[in-house]
Amino acid sequence: MSPRANPGTVLRDTTHVGSDGEELLLDVRGLSVEYDTPNGSVRAVDKVDLQLRPGEFLGVVGESGCGKSTMLFAIAQLLNPPARIAEGSVTFAGRNLVTMTASELAPVRWRQVSVVMQSAMNALNPVKRIGAQFADAMKAHGVRSRTEIADRSREVMRLVGIDATHLTSYPHQLSGGMRQRAMIAMALLFTPELVIMDEPTSALDVVAQRSLMLQIKELQQQLGFAVVFVTHDMSLVSHFSDRLMVMYAGQAVEVGPTREVFDTPRHPYSIGLLDAFPSIRGPRVPLTGIPGAPPALNAMPPGCRFAPRCPRRFDDCDAAVPPLYRIGTAPQVVEAGAEVEVRCLLHRDGAREPEPTGPVPTAHREETL
Amino acid sequence: MRFIARRLGLFLITLWVALTVNFFIPRLMPGNPAEAMMARYRGRVNPEAMKALEVAFGLNTHKSLPVQYVDYLGNTLTGQFGTSFTFFPQPVSTVIAQALPWTLGLVGVTTVIAFLLGTAIGTVAGWRRGGVLDSVLPPVFVITSALPYFWIGLLLILLFTVVLNGFLPSDGGYDPTLTPGFTGEFVVDVLAHAVMPAITILIISIGGWILTMRNNVVTTLAEDYITMARAKGLSNRSIMWQYAARNAVLPNLAGFAMSLGFVVSGSILVEYTFNYPGIGYMLKSAVDNQDYPLMQALFVLITVVVLVAVLLCDFLTAALDPRVRTEG
Numbered sequence: 237m238s239p240r241a242n243p244g245t246v247l248r249d250t251t252h253v254g255s256d257g258e259e260l261l262l263d264v265r266g267l268s269v270e271y272d273t274p275n276g277s278v279r280a281v282d283k284v285d286l287q288l289r290p291g292e293f294l295g296v297v298g299e300s301g302c303g304k305s306t307m308l309f310a311i312a313q314l315l316n317p318p319a320r321i322a323e324g325s326v327t328f329a330g331r332n333l334v335t336m337t338a339s340e341l342a343p344v345r346w347r348q349v350s351v352v353m354q355s356a357m358n359a360l361n362p363v364k365r366i367g368a369q370f371a372d373a374m375k376a377h378g379v380r381s382r383t384e385i386a387d388r389s390r391e392v393m394r395l396v397g398i399d400a401t402h403l404t405s406y407p408h409q410l411s412g413g414m415r416q417r418a419m420i421a422m423a424l425l426f427t428p429e430l431v432i433m434d435e436p437t438s439a440l441d442v443v444a445q446r447s448l449m450l451q452i453k454e455l456q457q458q459l460g461f462a463v464v465f466v467t468h469d470m471s472l473v474s475h476f477s478d479r480l481m482v483m484y485a486g487q488a489v490e491v492g493p494t495r496e497v498f499d500t501p502r503h504p505y506s507i508g509l510l511d512a513f514p515s516i517r518g519p520r521v522p523l524t525g526i527p528g529a530p531p532a533l534n535a536m537p538p539g540c541r542f543a544p545r546c547p548r549r550f551d552d553c554d555a556a557v558p559p560l561y562r563i564g565t566a567p568q569v570v571e572a573g574a575e576v577e578v579r580c581l582l583h584r585d586g587a588r589e590p591e592p593t594g595p596v597p598t599a600h601r602e603e604t605l
Numbered sequence: 606m607r608f609i610a611r612r613l614g615l616f617l618i619t620l621w622v623a624l625t626v627n628f629f630i631p632r633l634m635p636g637n638p639a640e641a642m643m644a645r646y647r648g649r650v651n652p653e654a655m656k657a658l659e660v661a662f663g664l665n666t667h668k669s670l671p672v673q674y675v676d677y678l679g680n681t682l683t684g685q686f687g688t689s690f691t692f693f694p695q696p697v698s699t700v701i702a703q704a705l706p707w708t709l710g711l712v713g714v715t716t717v718i719a720f721l722l723g724t725a726i727g728t729v730a731g732w733r734r735g736g737v738l739d740s741v742l743p744p745v746f747v748i749t750s751a752l753p754y755f756w757i758g759l760l761l762i763l764l765f766t767v768v769l770n771g772f773l774p775s776d777g778g779y780d781p782t783l784t785p786g787f788t789g790e791f792v793v794d795v796l797a798h799a800v801m802p803a804i805t806i807l808i809i810s811i812g813g814w815i816l817t818m819r820n821n822v823v824t825t826l827a828e829d830y831i832t833m834a835r836a837k838g839l840s841n842r843s844i845m846w847q848y849a850a851r852n853a854v855l856p857n858l859a860g861f862a863m864s865l866g867f868v869v870s871g872s873i874l875v876e877y878t879f880n881y882p883g884i885g886y887m888l889k890s891a892v893d894n895q896d897y898p899l900m901q902a903l904f905v906l907i908t909v910v911v912l913v914a915v916l917l918c919d920f921l922t923a924a925l926d927p928r929v930r931t932e933g
Contacts, residue, residue, distance in 0.1 A: 351832075354829070355829065
């Protein structure tokens with residue numbers, strides 16, 4: 237099927253030329269989200285930059301409470317009070333979503349940007365049949381013909397490998413994996429350019445996780461949509477994503493090509509995240525994990541936010557706020573997006589690699605799936 | 606289908622238990638209506654008169670208890686409740702048949718309106734949490750739902766009948782000078798008589814629906830499927846009604862069924878305040894006059910209505926919530 241031959245597809249400009257001349261589908265600049273509390277506002281997402289080319293798969297990883305999901309909802313313009321976008325822009329297909337009104341956003345939603353949420357049990361309306369929930373999305377975007385809705389619904393169900401008879405099922409009648417697939421099917425109704433996924437596999441067992449990931453990847457390659465995929469499971473996403481973004485305390489701390497970040501993590505936090513997952517083969521090594529928890533939003537450390545938990549911190553870490561340092565993976569950056577950005581003072585001079593005396597050797601990491 | 610059959614079966618069993626209790630409890634109590642009447646006349650009734658009373662009350666029977674029980678069940682199912690003392694010599698069934706439409710019309714319709722209106726207002730208030738509607742209504746309705754029925758009724762009578770010089774009638778179900786029938790004049794008169802009692806019930810009962818629905822909606826709005834609906838680009842209106850209200854109303858249905866059940870019995874004070882010729886007013890007269898057949902029939906009626914209401918609620922819940930249907 238041709239993804240762009242959907243009924244009622246509107247003509248649009250899908251290219252946005254970023255400052256460096258690349259074609260961008262999504263260009264997030266300096267995005268900050270604040271929660272208003274009785275004691276003033278706290279910042280959950282702090283000046284995040286994010287670029288996504290059409291068809292690209294970006295993994296966003298980090299612990300719970302690092303602002304991953306908040307950032308996703310900010311990109312999708314789904315924040316609810318007391319959360320609000322404090323500053324920054326989200327340019328999607330050349331238009332800044334942040335400044336658009338609700339009625340301007342409505343045609344962009346689902347047709348161009350769809351969302352897959354963490355728990356399909358909660359994200360599907362329990363009192364409506366799956367098919368009816370597909371239908372109301374299509375009707376909201378002006379598809380009136382019943383046969384057209386039915387045909388497209390059956391088509392997307394087939395795409396995710398569920399029998400179309402389940403369109404008449406209610407969400408509680410499906411298994412967890414099927415619900416998640418049904419939600420992905422719903423997200424593909426209009427074959428959007430961007431699918432935002434918020435831990436879609438977290439509620440599943442590892443076998444279902446892997447099969448769902450393979451399915452997502454296959455669909456992505458087949459239909460060509462871009463994905464922003466949030467998870468706390470770094471090893472899961474590492475097999476499927478093109479680029480990886482590690483978030484900590486509301487900031488991006490390491491961004492780069494997946495293999496690069498996964499094989500040679502540079503930020504001590506990325507190293508810690510990878511060490512938190514066991515290896516299937518190889519010697520049994522005690523899991524180190526990262527002691528402590530992310531800082532409270534209203535009590536951020538003055539210098540590097542990771543400093544209090546960092547095994548490799550030094551004096552400067554408590555005072556200097558590290559920016560994102562851009563380091564080349566090769567002597568010269570071959571293609572745009574191939575460079576790695578790290579928010580760590582260890583990489584201040586732009587050349588220093590992490591010392592080989594890290595907690596666990598990081599090269600040739602065992603794949604854990 | 607299996608669901609409906611099961612619920613119907615359960616309904617019949619509950620009904621049977623309720624009727625049985627209604628049969629045995631009066632018979633477990635000491636004394637009988639004839640003795641009670643004797644006591645009223647301080648024993649100045651001769652034994653022949655006593656016997657006559659017992660015959661009139663149907664107490665002269667020498668049938669055994671099980672036979673009486675079977676007779677009772679049969680009579681109840683065929684609607685033969687005996688003769689009313691208060692409205693002698695009319696049979697109880699006739700008396701009730703006259704009062705029932707008034708109560709169903711007034712209290713029934715008002716209860717349904719209160720539920721629908723309260724649910725709608727509560728939905729909007731919860732949807733616009735922190736808005737004007739949401740800030741004003743809850744405190745107001747906490748107060749109104751705590752007011753006594755008769756006090757509101759008296760205030761309304763004072764305002765619309767006394768101060769406004771008979772703008773609205775305050776007494777009875779219709780003007781007795783009119784001939785009952787389907788004439789425009791009579792219908793208008795019946796509606797005019799129903800306005801004040803209906804407003805009284807509405808003012809007091811709507812608050813509960815608004816408050817609970819508002820809270821349910823606020824809780825529902827935090828659900829993922831609401832966020833999902835917004836992501837799908839649905840209009841606010843369809844999210845509010847099809848996603849938020851559809852789910853938020855489910856916990857209120859049981860309460861609605863109960864309030865429907867109490868339609869028949871729960872309006873005594875209102876009907877009494879306005880001399881409205883309904884079941885509540887009749888129940889009060891029955892108690893005043895020790896009209897046992899009428900009382901017993903009314904109790905059976907109230908029980909049946911509550912059970913039917915619960916049964917309807919089960920069906921309604923099943924219709925609105927697919928998760929209920931698949932149990933078992």
